[in-house]
Amino acid sequence: MASINIGETLRKARIDKKISLDELQQRTKIQKRYLLAIEENDFHELPSDYYLRTFIRQYADEVNVDGNHLIDVLDGKDRPLPTYPELQTVDELRKNKHAENPTRARFRATLPMVVLGLVALAIISVVGYMTWLDHQETAIIPENSSVQVERSENTSSQAEKVSSSQPKPTVESSKPPEKPKMALAMENNTVNAATMKVDHAEKPLKLTFTGKERVWIGVQVNGALIYQYTLQPGESQTTELPADTAQALITIGMAKYADIKVNDQGLDFQPGDSLLKKDITLNIAYAA
Template sequence: MLKIGDNFSSKKLFHYYEIGVENQVASINIGETLRKARIDKKISLDELQQRTKIQKRYLLAIEENDFQELPSDYYLRTFIRQYADEVKLDGNHLIDVLDGKDRPLPNYPELETVDELRKNKHAENPTRARFRATLPMIILGLVALAIISVVGYMTWLDHQETAIIPENSSVQVERSDVSSSAAEKVSTSQPKPTTESSKKPEKPKMAFAMENNTTNAATMKIEHAEKPLKITFTGKERVWVGVQINGALTYQYTLQPGESQTTELPADAAQAIITVGMAKYAEVKVNDQALDFQPGDSLLQKNVTLNIAYAS
């Protein structure tokens, strides 16, 4: 399957087109289905172009199943979903048709396990079965006997003990009382440290602030960030994500539904740009704290600029 950044050779395009045709034959004609739905809704290609912001030539290519005309696999899937949403079709089902996931799987008879085969061949020995049934009772009896023995031994020791302090040790006790009182006087004469001075100042927690936000872009400030700064992406659906540092793409990945991936920013990075292919299909965390970049229900790409201020 083609990915963002792949070079389109004629061999790749032909293979990619063959896969698309095979999947269409397996279920429905994707382009024809979308075109009929558009006509039923009385929507022209020009009007559809204004609604979806997709160029007309790409809309025509999708209707004609000419998928090699699309820039990449990512844009093909995104455009099919947007087209389907506008004509009230299930875009995820069309993507499944594109991937060939709608074909029925072959049914195979269930095989008996080894244990079941052994049980069928050999019946369990009656004596062994009775022993297994009584084994828990035997174990409980042994545990109870051990507890009774320990309690009895401890009781016997209590009766055998003598006085810990002999009668002729009264002088030593009095001296110990005097020394303890003197120690108390010395300790009370010394100033006690205050509770406030003994406590260490708490570090301020990392905080996010939204500075600017639109459908396609947002600018957020991160204060008191702890190094290293880790970005964790979790996909709600299949979605592409990326990270740019100083204008260079340092990380990119296509998440599957429920999958999470983490990348670490350079220690001196004061700014980073996070890109989500379809905003509502991804969740983002920074150092395990949720980043509310306000994706809403947008299926469009969103770039989130993070201005980072690290904790001193």
């Protein structure tokens, strides 16, 4: 048995706000007979389960009622309270610390001394090796060394003159190849569904929705609803797809009442003047 009466809850909230059914019809764009059916809990009068859930949420938004809670009541679900793991007390943490293996504790205590000893041994070895090298070097300079130095200086100066007179090869700068731009292409289209290809997409893939009128939108990945929102006229909302998503399904409650951008590039899903729901499937290939 449901915890609350969905229709009665919405009707009471509407009356409390002094909103007539005609006025509610103008605000939500939902036909009056469907609004009456919801208030009387005649849910079978709605065209489909999708429209039932969408209309309940739209009705609830207008009268400041939690639409998601009403949908949970419709599905017969209760929201469980969150559970949190018990935190360890300070006494337990101290017991865990003192229960450490005594052998490991002794090893940790002596480790700094062992490291210092190894460092000191390395320093002594380096100093001894450098001292031995100093004794091996000779301080005797041959008598003709001055002549050899002069000749080497003359030879190096001539080589510099020759090298400076020769033209230096020019190095051509190579520009990195430009990345291909993202491309959107229609693969299949009907009044209620469209399939579109997204090539060379940059990660993460960002979807931006703008409402022309009040309209519900939803995004599904692998059959799971990852985003939903009811746009007001002129309102924009943005969401990102999970990393490496290869296919996404976008649902527009009334096709012509929303615009879509993919990574700031307009998505022409050809809504026409349709007031029906439209599903847009995106097949995504990312840039290398």
